[in-house]
Amino acid sequence: MITLAVDCMGGDHGPRVTLAACRQFLEHHPDARLLLVGLPASLQAFAHDRAAIVPASEVVAMDDPVEVALRKKKDSSMRVAIQQVKDGAASAAVSAGNTGALMAIARYLLKTLDGIDRPAIATQLPNATGGATTVLDLGANVDCSAEHLLQFAVMGSALVSALQEGGEPTVGLLNIGEEVIKGSEVIKKAGELLRSAASSGDLNFFGNVEGNDIFKGTVDIVVCDGFVGNVALKASEGVASMIIGALKTEFSRHIFTKMAAIIAYPILKALMRRMDYRRYNGAALLGLRGLVFKSHGSADAMAFEQALNRAYDAARNNLLDRVRTRIAHAAPLLVPADAQPQPGVAATAQ
Amino acid sequence: MITLAVDCMGGDHGPRVTLAACRQFLEHHPDARLLLVGLPASLQAFAHDRAAIVPASEVVAMDDPVEVALRKKKDSSMRVAIQQVKDGAASAAVSAGNTGALMAIARYLLKTLDGIDRPAIATQLPNATGGATTVLDLGANVDCSAEHLLQFAVMGSALVSALQEGGEPTVGLLNIGEEVIKGSEVIKKAGELLRSAASSGDLNFFGNVEGNDIFKGTVDIVVCDGFVGNVALKASEGVASMIIGALKTEFSRHIFTKMAAIIAYPILKALMRRMDYRRYNGAALLGLRGLVFKSHGSADAMAFEQALNRAYDAARNNLLDRVRTRIAHAAPLLVPADAQPQPGVAATAQ
Structure with a gap:
């Protein structure tokens, strides 16, 4: 039985x-239990023998x-949900609330794993192969060092190997064309670290990739x-919206194009389904001593269920142990040279 | 009469x-002259009373x-074309060659304008308003300071006001959502500088924008x-290719969808024309003591002509003087505080 704690109040x-x-x-997961966290008045209508209400008196606004x-709303549904993970009552927490607040509370309550300086947010984006590319970090850390990028690569490998079938996932380092790589010393050094990690068997490094490779599906x-x-x-979201918007405009231009739209409707619907970001909803907060998944704030029920599915799969496939094991194995590479005298310092420093 | 120097050997x-x-x-510009630079054997078939061949014995490969x-091919068509600008024989140079080489040669021959540390590459991307958003920098500078970002904003404003009708163009600073702006001190400081520049009338600062705003057309x-x-x-190119590819796949799936494609063809064609990156071909290298435009390497004749058009418009509308004037006006903001004792140092520093 897998138990998830759900922040029922979060999201739009x-x-x-x-x-x-x-x-x-x-209904889809007969071996799952849910802890529904939130204002009891809002949740009491929900009755299910595998669901229990966990009361919380406050809500973090978007x-x-x-x-x-973090400091004022100590009984928020978001915080209480994460507390369930900390207390061992749930294997993972899921929230559609404010990303910054979720990361801060998760980090405060759960703490980072040994060897991890900064948790990262990993999300999936649909690619041209029909699958998805996992991208991290997505908003939690600016100004990263080469060591941080290596930590992201190791954690991302653990995530993808826990959630996707297939061999060791490939990792690409996002860079720009050969034209101007001078100056980006962090990226160059990260490339070296990733190559070292590949030779010591910590990950499957493909090499540098560019922005378009995310959508080509060049790497996992x-x-x-x-x-x-x-x-x-x-x-990318902007381009996709623009193209979809232009398609709609062109198809609704006049009577003939509207008729064409009716005929093309099944094809357009198939296209939309293929591009549907909702199918990939559920970003992982990686590097914490507990599993936390973030749904898009605007998620509908189908999208939010995807985030629950991802949290469930991660818990069932022991994502936390996988991250921990991989980080421990890569530890010699993860401690910056100037911190070597005090092994383990990276885990507590922040 | 506007004269352009064209590197005829560059590009794919x-x-x-x-x-x-x-x-x-x-044909479209009766008041224009072209200096066709390249291997004479490749160009001699071209005869036009407003075109002259300028020989160059070497070609910079992509x-x-x-x-x-820069060092070995001193008689390349790219270099000879830029030399025409330096010598005053042409008002602007256009090349579809290797971006890194073009920037390096342009910078070496033409030098940067007073007050500019680093030239930038500015390109246009189509947006949902049916117009285009000018984005800079695109590949010439990594690890920029706040002052560099301000220089880009001032130069971009000069470019857009020279090439587009309408009032003072709006400038957005690319940032990420409110969630995590901690750590990006450069962006915060750039925001302050841009606000100061707006109050001193140097530019029309809108504020922070996010990645999707490029394609929404929130700012110029x-x-x-x-x-x-x-x-x-x-x-963005990756997403656009993926969606176009998916459209093609869906429409060619079976006989019914192929028939739908025939009916939807005019609409799809209108869509493609709207999204056509070729219409926006011709990136400006800004901040140099001469005008240089870069065409996409894979440009076809229609796209390359767009790059020529942009160079022509820039020359006709005195882009160089506009950049110079604006940079001079913004000079007090452009010199970093720690360089104040030596005014003008930014122009020669590298």
């Missing part, structure tokens, strides 16, 4: 969406500053700092 | 494409390292460092 839609997703999820979420995992990852993600 | 296709584009361009292009100009810009550009 709150319990209306999260509870609908929870019901679907329980626009709450991190400090407010693309590693970058959080600023670059966030821009790449949002730029 | 060389004279076959560049000469065809030159012929079209001359994969030549910058050092080879998006400023970022070259690494981030390059990744955003290539990620």
Whole structure:
């Protein structure tokens, strides 16, 4: 039996969406239990023999500053959900709430794993192979060092090998064309570290990749700092929206194009399904002493259920142990040269 | 009469494409002259009373390292074309060759303008408004300081106001969501500098924008460092290719979908035209003491002609003077505080 703690209050839609997703999820997973965390009044209508309500008296708003979420709302549904993981009552927590608050609370309550300086956010993006590329970091860390990028690569490898079938996943380091790599010393050094990690069997390093490789599906995992990852993600969403918008405009231009739209409808629907970001909802917060998954704030019930599925798969496949084992194995590479005298310092330093 | 120097040997296709584009361009611009630079044997078939052949005995290959292009091939078509600008024989140079080599040679021959540390590459990307967003930098500079980002903003404003109608163009600073802006001190400081520049009338600062705003068309100009810009550009190209590829797959799946494709063909064609990157071909190298435009290496004749058009418009609208004037006006903001004792140092520092 896998137990997940669900922050039912998070996201743009709150319990209306999260509870609908929870019901679907329980139907699809007969060996799962859910702890529904939130305001009892909002949740009491939900009755299921594998669900229990865990009360929380506060809700982190989507626009709450991190400090407010962390210091003022100590009985928030988000925090209580993560506390369930810390207490061992749940194997993973899932929330559609404010990313910054979720990361801060998760980090405060769960702490980082030995050998990890900074947790990362890993998400999946659909690619041209029909599969998905896992990209990390996506917003948690700006100004990363080469060692941080290596940590992301190791954690991403653990994630993908826990959630996807197939051999050791390939890792690409996000870089720019050969034209101008001068100056990006961090990337060059990260490349060296990743090559060392590949030779010591810690990961399967493909080499440098460029922005378009994320969507070509050149590698299973693309590693970058959080600023670059966030821009790449949002730029891609922007292009996709623009193209979909232009398709709609062109098809609704006049009577003939509207008729064409009716005929092309099944094809367009297949296209939309293929591009549907909801199918890949559920970003992993990696590097913590517990599993936490983040759903998109605007998720509908289908999308939120995907995030629950990913948390369930991660828990069932022991993602936490996998990350821990891999990080321990890669430890000699992860401690920066200047910190060598004090082994383990990286785990507590922050 | 506007004279452009054209590196006819550059790009993936060389004279076959560049000469065809030159012929079209001359037909469309009766007040333009072209200096066709390259191997005389490849160009001699081109006869036009407003075109002259300028011989060059070498060609920079698309994969030549910058050092080879700069130090070994001193009589390359790329270099001779830029030399025409330096000598005052042409108002702007256009090349579809290797970006790194073009930037290095342009910088070596033309030097940077007073007040500019680093030239930038500015390109246009189509947006959802039906217009285009100018983004810089795109690959020339990684690890930029806040002052560099301000220089890019000022130069981008000069470019857009020279090439587009309308009021003072709006500038956005590329950033990530409110979630995690800690750590990116450069971006925060750049925001302050851009606000100061706006209050002193140097530019029209909108504020922070995110990756999707490039394609929404939220602002006229998006400023970022070259690494981030390059990744955003290539990620967007990757998404666009993926969606177009998926559309093709879905429409060619079986006989019914193929029939639908025939009916939807005019709409799909309109879509492709709208998304056509070729219409926006022609990136500006800004911050040099002369105008240089870069065409995409894979440009066809239509795309290369667009790059010629942009160079022509820039020359006709005195882009160089506009950049110079704006940079001079913004000079007090452009000199980093720690360099104040030596005014003008930024111009020669490298």
